[in-house]
Amino acid sequence: MARIALKIDVDTLRGTREGVAALVSMLRQMQAHATFLFSLGPDHTGWAMRRVFRPGFLKKVSRTSVVEHYGIKTLLYGTLLPGPDIGRRAADEMRAVQAAGFEVGIHCWDHVYWQDNVRGRDRAWTDAQMQKAFDRFVEIFGAAPATHGAAGWQMNGHGLETIERWGMRYASDGRGDTPYHPIVAGRTLNHVQMPTTLPTLDELIGIDGVDAGNVDAALLARTDGCATDQIFTLHAELEGQKLAPVFRRLLEGWQRQGHxxxxxxxxxxxxDLRALPARPFAWGEIPGRSGELMVQP
Known part of the structure; x- marks a missing residue:
């Protein structure tokens, strides 16, 4: 069959401390490999509640039980509670992932701040945010990161050029169908964007009769007999906690399918790097998710 790359976004302090260890244990039991991408600065998850007036946001929140998955305390970070510094308070948990044999990389510095602002910001702002994450990663792991996956699949052209300056060979910052070289301001960059190709569990739950009891079957139906490589993004806060049994069933199903x-x-x-297309940076919508994301045109 095909390869399915597992990309794990770690957004919060709770996800880093609790969900990550659960995922490491499960993946090792299943002899599955994955890449963990860490949020390295302050946890301001509570700021996300400001999205309440965005089209589709309330509908998505009602489908995916945000309070159940993230917890009340996490949802107060940045509002009634100060946002804890994830990289300072959970560095040991991050290093333990690498020690267990898994690839690690950058997700962001401040998840909500990045996700809500990056689209309209300039090079100076983008570089400053990304450099904070880079420096903290080096502080924690003692080496430069090999890869990057933007928070919420929110990116801009300046950020892609920063990845290029860092010398990264590959990243997964958006959504799409196949790996490609991004084009920014008319220039084709050397690094490869490997977009998330499969829908996430929270994009499927609550639509067309899909729930936590059958979402794994819905996703497995998409990969059954598929010979095309895929990238699946999961979250430490979901699949590492309340949706852990669902993710285990998904892993078992993919292995049965031969992936x-x-x-x-x-x-x-x-x-085959020589065969990859070049595609311009673009924004677009994804079914089951509110707002626009970086997409492959």
């Missing part, structure tokens, strides 16, 4: 569960590094190593 190889790999990290982003392994996915990249298998690519």
């Amino acid at each position: 190889q569960l790999v990290s982003m590094a392994e996915y990249y190593a298998a690519l």
Whole structure:
């Protein structure tokens, strides 16, 4: 069959401390590989409640039980409670992931601040946010990161150029169908964007009769007999906690289908770089998710 790269976004302090360890244990039991992408600065999850007036946001929140998955305390960070510094308070948990043999990379500095602002910001703002994350990653792991996956699939052209300056060979910052070289301001960049290709569990739950009891079957139906490589994004706050039984069933199903569960590094190593297309940076909508994201046109 095909490779399915598992990309794990870690958004919060709770996800880093609780969800990550659960995922590491499960993946090792299943002999599956994955890439963990960390939020490295303050946890301001509570700021996300300001999205309440955005089209589709309330509908998505009602479908995915945000309070149940994230917890009241996390949802107060940045509002009634100060936002804790994830990289300072959970560095040991992050290093333990690498020590367990998993690839690690950058998700962001401040998840909500990045996600809500990056589209309209200039190069100076973008570089400052990304450099904070880069420096903290080096502080924690003692080496430069190999990859990057933007928070909420929110990115801008300046950010893609920063990844290029860092010398990263691959990243997964948006959504799409196939790996490609991004084009920014008429220039084709050398690094490869490997977009998330499969829908996330929270994008499927609550639509067309899909719930936590059958969402794994809905996703497995999309990969059954599929010979095309895929990237699946999961979250430490969901699949590492309340949706852990669902994710285990999904892993077991993919293995029954014959798919190889790999990290982003392994996915990249298998690519024929000469055959990859070049595509311009673009925004677009994804079913089941509110607002626009970085997409592959």
